[in-house]
Amino acid sequence: NNDKINILRKYKIVFLGDQSVGKTSLITRFMYDTFDETYAATIGIDFLSKTMYLDDNKTTIRLQLWDTAGQERFRSLIPSYIRDSHVAVICYDITNKKSFNNLDKWIKDVKLERGDDVIIVLVGNKSDLSNDKRQVTIEDVEKLHRSIGSKFYIETSTKANHNVKLLFKKIAQSLPEFE
Ligand code: GDP
């Protein structure tokens, strides 16, 4: 059967969250399958594209990943990136309670721009440190998830390469056309 239809869909995904929670590392792990210990602050906003093929063999999705900088001096730029995004991936560091408490601020920014017309995903990164340094529990994020109506939450480690592929797979599966 050769009447295969190829469909290309493009989606914009914005990564939000405090500085140093691992936004750039998540994108880098997904794009290049590497991890870098050294910290290089993202300046302003960057984007990268990744093409994924869905299991139906007919649909190609192009994810445009927008990496943002958490520093205050770039905060004013962020609303314009949120405005036309399909998905907001809001990240915290499971070893940093403050980064979790600040999620309210990021969620507010997203809701201000998009109301409920956006997919919100909550990502708790650095799960490799969960044994001795964990400050945020799964119950904490479960509760937040229920109160804000996010699509799903997940814990990841870009260092140990844990759940990063799954995160992007779940994002792809929650995109409007594929539910
Ligand atoms: P961003 O500011 O949110 O983009 O954060 P980065 O991706 O630049 O990461 C900040 C720091 O955390 C860097 O030193 C990374 O190497 C480190 N890091 C990122 N992800 C992980 C992780 O899953 N586990 C551990 N242990 N460190 C991580």
Ligand code: MG
């Ligand atoms: Mg960064």
